Amino acid sequence: MDDQNLYVPQTQQLSQNPSHETTPNPTSGCIPAKVVHQLRTNLVFRSRWAELNGAMGDLGTYIPIVLALTLSRNLNLGTTLIFTGIYNFITGAIYGVPMPVQPMKSIAAVAISNSDFGVPEIMASGILTGGILFLLGVTGLMRLAYKLVPLCVVRGIQLAQGLSFALTAVKYIRKTQDLPKSKAKGERPWFGLDGLVLAIVCACFIILVNGAGEERCHGHRQSSESDQQTEEGDDQEKRPSRWERVVGSLPSAFMVFLLGVILAFIRKPKLVNHIEFGPSPIEVVKISSRAWKNGFIKGTIPQLPLSILNSVIAVCKLSSDLFPEKDFSVTSLSVTVGLMNVLGCWFGAMPSCHGAGGLAGQYKFGGRSGACVALLGAAKTVLGLVLGTSLAVILDQFPVGVLGVLLLFAGVELAMASRDMKSKEESFVVLICTAVSLVGSSAALGFACGMVAYLLLGLRKLGGGIKPCSAI
Numbered sequence: 001m002d003d004q005n006l007y008v009p010q011t012q013q014l015s016q017n018p019s020h021e022t023t024p025n026p027t028s029g030c031i032p033a034k035v036v037h038q039l040r041t042n043l044v045f046r047s048r049w050a051e052l053n054g055a056m057g058d059l060g061t062y063i064p065i066v067l068a069l070t071l072s073r074n075l076n077l078g079t080t081l082i083f084t085g086i087y088n089f090i091t092g093a094i095y096g097v098p099m100p101v102q103p104m105k106s107i108a109a110v111a112i113s114n115s116d117f118g119v120p121e122i123m124a125s126g127i128l129t130g131g132i133l134f135l136l137g138v139t140g141l142m143r144l145a146y147k148l149v150p151l152c153v154v155r156g157i158q159l160a161q162g163l164s165f166a167l168t169a170v171k172y173i174r175k176t177q178d179l180p181k182s183k184a185k186g187e188r189p190w191f192g193l194d195g196l197v198l199a200i201v202c203a204c205f206i207i208l209v210n211g212a213g214e215e216r217c218h219g220h221r222q223s224s225e226s227d228q229q230t231e232e233g234d235d236q237e238k239r240p241s242r243w244e245r246v247v248g249s250l251p252s253a254f255m256v257f258l259l260g261v262i263l264a265f266i267r268k269p270k271l272v273n274h275i276e277f278g279p280s281p282i283e284v285v286k287i288s289s290r291a292w293k294n295g296f297i298k299g300t301i302p303q304l305p306l307s308i309l310n311s312v313i314a315v316c317k318l319s320s321d322l323f324p325e326k327d328f329s330v331t332s333l334s335v336t337v338g339l340m341n342v343l344g345c346w347f348g349a350m351p352s353c354h355g356a357g358g359l360a361g362q363y364k365f366g367g368r369s370g371a372c373v374a375l376l377g378a379a380k381t382v383l384g385l386v387l388g389t390s391l392a393v394i395l396d397q398f399p400v401g402v403l404g405v406l407l408l409f410a411g412v413e414l415a416m417a418s419r420d421m422k423s424k425e426e427s428f429v430v431l432i433c434t435a436v437s438l439v440g441s442s443a444a445l446g447f448a449c450g451m452v453a454y455l456l457l458g459l460r461k462l463g464g465g466i467k468p469c470s471a472i
Contacts, residue, residue: 042096042370053251054367055376058100058358060169060407063395064179065103066350070392072180073111073118076348077392078280081384083349087340088377091354092370094336097323099315099373100358101340104129104351106303112182117298119348120291125299126341126351128292129307132300134338136308137331146313146330152426153450154317155418156433157309158356160446162418163438165357165411172404173199179400188401193263199401202256206409209252210365253365256402264397271394280388285348303351305444311337311353318356318417322363360417361410429454 045051069075084101091099107125111117136142171177173196175184190196265271287295312333319328337353345351362372383391418434421427432453437446 038096039093042093043374044369045371046368047366049251049254050366051369051372051375053254054098054362054365054372055379056251056253056257056406057098057361057363057365057367057410058102058355058376059257060361060403060405060410061102061105061165061355061357063398063403064172064177064400064407065105065108067392067395068112068179068182069103069108069122069350070389071396073122075119075122075350076280076282076389078384078388079282079348080350081380081391082279082282083340083344083347084352085377085380085382085384087344087352088373088380090377091336092372092374092377094332094370095319095326095328096370097319097326098359098362098367098369099319100355100362101352101373101377102355102358104303104307104353106306107299107351109182110298110302112180114298117294118291120285120287121295121299122351123285123345123348124287124292124295125303126345127287128296128300129303129351130338130341130345132304132338133307133312133334134342137334137338140331142308142312142330142334145308146316149313149451150429150454151317152421152429153433153447153454154309154314155421155426156430156450157437157443157447158314158318159415159418159430160434160437160443161310161314161357162360162411162413162415163434165414166408167411169404169406169408169411172407173401177400179396193267194399194401196401198263198399199405202259202402202405203408206252206256206405209250210409251366253406256405260398260402261394263399263402264394267399268397271397274390274393275387276390277386278388279385282347284346302442302444305442305447307337307353309443309447310356314356315354315359318359318414321417321420322359356417357410357414360414361406364409364413425457429457 066075066077066080070077070080087101091101104126107122107129110125111122133142136145171184174188176186176188176194177183178185188194188196188199192198312330316328316330316333319326333354340353341351367373387394418430421430429450433446433450435446436449437443
């Protein structure tokens, strides 16, 4: 991808284009009128039910992580909801696509498994990780990394992350979970308000409504004229029946999530007595020198490779695949992730990033515009202001098997991005990267092995003039 095609948020593109007027809008102060118009366009619902449904696609990863840290490490859930809600709204307005905001998983895993890794260490990790990502973005080093990483290695990271989500989802469905300790407790019963039958019914319902998802031909984007001719010629064959239109319009993920909320109150009716209205107090987190040190060594170092690969590079590539009409740059993504954490973590908000799995999940369930995540952000902010940390009492009773179903489809959708590999050499690199990432539980290790395999194949075929793997 050339520098000219790298995505700069559309607000910046408009302001840099001399053909656009920058006359201030009298209703928006010194902000150019066309910038305001673009922001509004990015937040327009393409389909209300579909966007609402898409907003639920990221909750399978968001809720378990945030709930576990709230219950085990006293994370300020109210503050996290408010800040991540604001992040959702801003990224939706800037990018105009369902750009996700997810907890940083490696930092969360360290915090859950280490009793001495508390809130100060978590926030120190987030601030340091965000600061490094911000510097990589503004200096152009992230763009350089994006150009040097071949497509097949990116696909390997996406496939590994998608399968990891899917495997975790199956564990959620099959086993009862102790989320605060991130451990399975035993086989899940077949029947009950959080039984296997409930999870299977929810999964079947989603497949019936959504099918395999909207098909897109990656790498074979036809012109709009060809698409129109094909649509006109096959109109009679492809026109869905009334039944298909009715079923396809159902917001399946939203309905499943709403069912989970209802079941949470049925499982423990006295939840109402534990709800306290009003936001949690927002305070500046005091971080000691020891917390900075432990946060960097135990949190930032393992999180940084995952953030660079999955939260920036893979998200940029997946965004371009799903939304070919838009251009995205790793520079803007790296800067937004950096700013989110450099600002929010000082006040106790969970370290956050973008994530290819969250984007795939929201797209799977119908998210197509920035309004999808803006709606989710508004809901998070309202819940954070109205219920604060007491919301954890409700989420603690939410059927984990239902969360597993949502996470399963998000993981499968992300893994399917790797289906565009056309040669055996490309597939070989993808599978090497995926296998090492899954077995070694390290995206950085999988990336390193994938790059080595890619370079060795290149050396092997150097004399033949055959490219072993296409570059991004």
